[in-house]
Amino acid sequence: MADSSTEPKDLSTAILIRVDQSGQGDFKKIQDAIDAVPSNNSDLYYIWVKPGTYREKIVVPVDKPYITLSGTKASNTIITRSEAGEIYDSPTLSILAADFVGRYLTIQNAYEGSGKAVALRVSGDKAAIYSCRILSRQDTVLDDAGRHYFKNCYIEGSVDFICGNAASLFEKCHLHSLAERTGWVTAQHRASPVENTGYTFLGCKITGIGTTLLGRPWGAYSRVIFALSYLSSAIQPEGWNDWAYFTKRLHCKSDRTAFYGEYKCYGPGADRSKRVAWSRGLSKEEATPFLSKGMIGGGGWLRISPIHFKKRPVVATTLQADM
Structure with a gap:
């Protein structure tokens, strides 16, 4: 659970990261965009996923709160994978962090057999999922904790x-x-x-x-x-x-x-x-x-969507050079 000292000061403004398979965004893969969010961040991050079918197994780790993962329409923004196994291992999308928002996505485990095949695992506190299609056969939503x-x-x-x-x-x-x-x-x-x-x-x-x-x-x-x-x-x-x-x-x-x-x-x-x-x-x-x-307790943590966006900070790199 996020420390209150790291809670965003401005809930109307988010740092925007664009995911686009065509190469017109910041990243081509959703997991790469999540990995770019700093640990224990104190800003809202809004990952905007452009339409497409993303064949990925995705994890939002526990140390990355305050992420919104959003498509434009669930019908054309699809995260899919085909995997069976134990319920904690098979999810297509696993949310382990607190204060997560998911919007306008299809989240699918396309496994056709008779085993456990989770599409969405939600194990972080204070998660809100809006207008999503969540598809599988057995244990589709592991609404865990x-x-x-x-x-x-x-x-x-x-x-x-x-x-x-x-x-x-x-x-x-x-x-x-x-x-x-x-x-x-x-x-x-x-x-x-x-x-x-x-x-x-x-x-x-x-x-x-x-x-x-x-x-x-x-x-x-x-x-x-x-x-x-x-x-x-x-x-x-x-x-x-x-x-x-x-x-x-x-x-x-x-x-x-x-x-x-x-x-x-x-x-x-x-x-x-x-x-x-x-x-x-x-x-x-x-x-x-x-x-x-x-x-x-939703009155204390459900939040409106941000209305202002800013660019992702440039990460400074150390140049190795002889002085």
């Missing part, structure tokens, strides 16, 4: 395709299941009742090509809320599932400790008459704490 905000995003997958232990608000997002039979939208990883983590889906749309469940518990105290969201007929009547294999390993009964709630959802998949008994239809009072950016 920290406070996060997703808005107007399209997220596609089939198995646990939003997973991890962050505290995240997904607002006006479209979640689409590729599962032909049974899939799971979420696998939230909250492991104890004292952890202030969980996922809220507010004003979202959930669709699918087959049938899917809203979630299953990766951790014993898994917490997920769907509120004011459209649930299509892809949602199975029972809605949620107790992950028996995992809870057996934990020696617990997650159906007694998980918090799975729904509030004023609508559509053919929102009928709660056949829901598992341990899920909850929330009252207004119960739902209210989860219905605003306050659940992620």
Whole structure:
């Protein structure tokens, strides 16, 4: 997490770095632009990615906060890779730094097999993702740790395709299941009742090509809320599932400790008459704490886009010469 002493003084101005495969920018590769940001920087950096397909595995390291990575349109600014493996190793884009903003990008793991293939890993605190398309099949978004905000995003997958232990608000997002039979939208990883983590889906749309469940518990105290969201007929009547294999390993009964709630959802998949008994239809009072950016402390860190830009400082080099 960034030291407060290094926080930018001027949030309206950013240092601009342009990425353009044609050679008309500062760099041709996104990772090279990220590498050019100084460690523990005290300025906002805005990396503007020109349209193109960037076949890269990208990491924003923990010592490089305050980066914005932005395309112009998600449909034509694509970061893609095909890799399966463990969830922490396979991501196409890994965000480890705090105070990251992602905008107007397609982030894809194009692996076609049945293994774990993460498109986006978010492990830094205070990350905001706007109008992005995030595509894979299994564990698409590893929403790992920290406070996060997703808005107007399209997220596609089939198995646990939003997973991890962050505290995240997904607002006006479209979640689409590729599962032909049974899939799971979420696998939230909250492991104890004292952890202030969980996922809220507010004003979202959930669709699918087959049938899917809203979630299953990766951790014993898994917490997920769907509120004011459209649930299509892809949602199975029972809605949620107790992950028996995992809870057996934990020696617990997650159906007694998980918090799975729904509030004023609508559509053919929102009928709660056949829901598992341990899920909850929330009252207004119960739902209210989860219905605003306050659940992620967003009022203190979500920031507007910069309106002024300046050139990247020239890095001085030492000339080796005989005097």
